[in-house]
Amino acid sequence: MKDLGTENLAGGEGVQLLGLLSFYLEQEQRFQPREKGLSLIEATPENDNTLCSRLRNAKVEDLRSLANFFGSCTETFVLAVNILDRFLALMKVKPKHLSCIGVCCFLLAAGIVEEECNIPCVHDVIRISQCKCTASDIKRMEKIISEKLHYELEATTALNFLHLYHTIVLCHTSERKDILSLDKLEAQLKACHCRLVFSKAKPSILALCLLNLEVETLKSVELLETLLHVKKHSKINDTEFFYWRELVSKCLAEYSSPECCKPDLKKLVWIVSRRTAQNLHNSYYSVPELPTIPEGGCLDESESEDSCEDMSCGEESLSSSPPCDQECTFFFDFKVAQTLCFPS
Incomplete structure (x- = not known):
């Protein structure tokens, strides 16, 4: 196995990868949440007036749902969590x-990462998240968050390291390029971000732990040797590495257990009050005038139901004008839910 030194990577691409790795390593500490602030949140008991780790974790789950709902990329979610944790670690x-x-962190991250055409509308995010605030509230809070973080919102995250490590490993292996699923690794990273404790880990270490655990399941000696060289080049000591690797392993084991609820990819049912339903834009519960017509012949009953996206129930509920204390149910044909799904 060749060393990852520059002299063995004179092919241009290798030099660039190592240069980028060095840059990320220099930047990572700058964008980490204050450990003292995170520890304070962890130590806070649950009550109505203080922020505890359970509330923070629940908010990150909401961020993941928002990102899935609006089709945002993993980078948007990870950056939103980074902005959130940095702010919470600074402010009471x-x-x-x-x-x-939480909504502001999502919008700030989307504004940095996403293409302009993919940035969600503020009013849409407010409606979907049901955050009970106005567009003016969002604007003021975004200003506060940006000022407290000195307008340094674009950060070096564990996702940056995960993508870079993944690229380096594949550049130095004779194994099939699809042997390491980046989608699966990203899903596992999202699982870790849903727990406050992993915000204390250096992004470089968290990413390497995820990749190391996945390589071990593949039982590839070549890939493991490459990771050892990456670990050495990143100057990650064994004590830190094995400490976080154990925590990551436990986290992933819990998410993979039968006790952990996972989405079954059925239609997501969104239940809202009548008042909220009346405030929704028409496009959220409109039904296409005509169902999709299949090319190969007659439309059976099951296909007919799917073609209308199961949204007729919502229309009936609205037209029947239920009492205020009843709820209207809308069905959306989404392949996302509140819980994590590991790619197969």
Whole structure:
């Protein structure tokens, strides 16, 4: 196995990869949440007036759902979590403000990462998240978050390291290029981000732990040797590495267990009050005038139901004008849910 030194990577691409790795390593500490602030949140008991780790973790789950709902990329979610944790580790936040802060972190991250055409509308995010704040509230809170973080919102995250490590490993292996699923690794990273403790880990270490555990399941000696060289080049000591590797392993084991609820890819049922339903834009519950016509012949009953996206129930509920204390149910044909799905 060749060393990852520059002299063995004179082919241009290797030099660029190592240069980028060195840059990420220099930047990672700058964008890490303050450990003292995170520890304070962890130590806070649950009550109505203080922010605890359970509320933070629940908010990150909401961010993941928002990212899935609007089709945002993993980078948007990871950056939103980074912005959220950096802000929470600096400021004393009351639980009642957490929803507004979470939405702002998502919008700030989307504005940095996503193409302009893919950035969600503020009003749409407010409606879907049901954060009970106005567009003006969002604008003011975005200003506060940006100022407290000195307008340094674009950060070096564990996802940056994960993608880079993945590229380096594949450049130095004779194995099939599809042997390491980046989608699966990203899903596992999302699982870790849903727990506050992993915000204390250096992004370089967290990413390497995920990749190391996945390579071990593949039982590839060549890939493992490459990772050892990456670990050495990143100057990651064994004590830190094995400490976080154990925590990551436990986290992934819990997410993979039968006790952990996972989405079954059925249609997501969104239940809202009548008042909320009346405030929704028409496009959220409109039904296409004509169902999709298949090319190969007659439309059976099951295909007919799917073609209308199961949204007729929502229309009936609206037209029947239920009492205020009843709820209207809307069905959306989404392949996402509140829980994590590991790619097969």
